[in-house]
Amino acid sequence: MNEEREQIMMRVRRALSPIQERAALPRYDSEMVVQRAMLAGRDRVELLAERMQRVNGQLFTDVHALVAHLSAQGWKHGYCDPVLWPALAVHFQGFTVELEFDRTRVDDYAFGITRAAGAIAESGTIVLNDTTTSRRLAALTPWVHVAVVERATIFLDVPAAIAGLGPDRNVIWCTGPSKTADVEGILIEGVHGPGVQLALVV
């Protein structure tokens, strides 16, 4: 298929050759896309909680409250990243929590608990990547995803999060639960991804 590559490159060069002066890359400050007034002087965790709520996500700083919430909704069976489990196990009395994720039984897991790589306070976003996510499927297929976010990894705004993407091959920003408005423009949550996006900040 090298021939086709050459053909396309040749056509691109031919198309561009008559242009006298090519458009320059503009100099701009991406600060302009940041809602700075809203962010000024705010605590990152508080702000993240607020902004997550705006997109129908929910943030917990207290593991008891998180467990009570899961329990109250009847979400008692799930998966947890084995790295997180030693610290969490004591709180999950009466739950069935698997430390191995079995892709042939995706419907069995009501929740998946995995580590986040960070978060973005401005947009209420959870940042996942392959380095911190034990299994892509476990963060995606259960109805509830609980992302465990370390306080120090919360970016304040979107440009900062872009600058901090790092070398990971698969970075995913999750801003609220999966949703669609395809049917008559009516908002429905939980299409292919989690219907409930929670975060536990530690």
Add this chain to the structure above:
Amino acid sequence: MKFQPIDLAAAGLRPDKRASVYQSTKATHEKRTKLLFEQYNDPDQLRRWAGEVKQHAIENLDAYLPAVEAKLKANGAQVHWASTAESACQQVLKIMRARGATKMVKAKTMVSEEIELADYLGRHGIEALETDLGEFIVQIDHDHPSHIVRPIIHKNRREIARSFEREGLGAYNDDPQTITSRARQFLRHKYLAADVGLTGANFVSAESGRMVLVTNEGNSRFCLAATKCHIALIGIEKIVPRDYDLALLLNLLGRSGTAQELTVYTEFITGPKTAEQPDGPEEMHVIFVDNGRTDVLESDCREILRCIRCGACLNVCPVYRQASGHAYRSVYPGPVGAVLSPLLEGKHGFAKKADLPKASSLCGACHEVCPVNIPIPDLLLRLRNRANQEGIASPGTPPMGAWALLASQPLAWRTALVASQVMNHLPTNLLPIPALRAWQEERVLPEWRGGKFRQWMSQRRKAK
């Protein structure tokens, strides 16, 4: 009188469909405007910058394409090039066959619609399933999308419920929640059984080779978690110069397209998974598709290649709101489609869609909302001019011959101006057409003042 194809299609649109298209486009447009102007001091400046970034990128594709290719290869992806739709389809098939794969799950990509990939693969014995809810419904109905972001904006829940019943997805139920959860249940097992996941890309950064994919439903995430091979079909115009530009573009895309600060899922992918991650593609192919784009680049309408497919111009367009998407007879409807579709037909196919650039009042709303500031009305005019130069017939245009004759003969013109004074004395209450008579009863024609300017001119000359 004969009509343009787009007018005929629009005239045949069912009133309930027109109403639903009108209402939802209007609502999205209003939310978009509110969000942008409440949150930013000067959103128009952001649109101008984004436009300049993309214009720079497409005018330097000769440098950026090889740069992206090198990055992707270094990240472990295989890079392919397809100059035509047919070649792109064949290359996808070849990759599938080489793996012995028979099942593909597809995230929403406009390029795959453009090259009619799913049909092609179907004919070659491969199940290529659409996973975006809207596209899935389009697929089971053998229909076509009518909006780039909201493929089934033309369908109501009852039609969808009937389709689901017909396909064996459960007894008739038109509750949107039920429809969605049935699709969720059906499709998740399809992802897990598929071998190949196909996606597009919204942006590819030349600096890092990072491809960026945005979805709300999470279907592209599922494709890239469940399957072993990832194929990305990407138009060559999707390049952006730097990662830095992504913050600007993503903020504008979400707000302009669906009135969200950010789309729910934004994925940044630089290559196949590493050995430490149990889920996801071990093999990644990127196919860069031309399919007419270099022709557009060569034309005087290359600005349209900046388009980030947000759909804002469709939502605001008075013609789209009345005509809906199918009237444009192509994958790209609305103002963007009126420019792009005739151009993508190539030099010889242009005439087939030359009516589209004429379906506009040139009100300029599309230009005002476009997150990459594409001067769509100017481009429409250039295409009208091209159609005129190429002598392409224009059914429905009122005959202007007699008028042209009159206006180009000074004597005839002067006579007509004076003779028309007669209009001031017409017995309008005797008009032969009842509708006109009724109209006239309520209104008075302004007095005919033809020739006054000429009089003034000649007097002025005399006075000097």
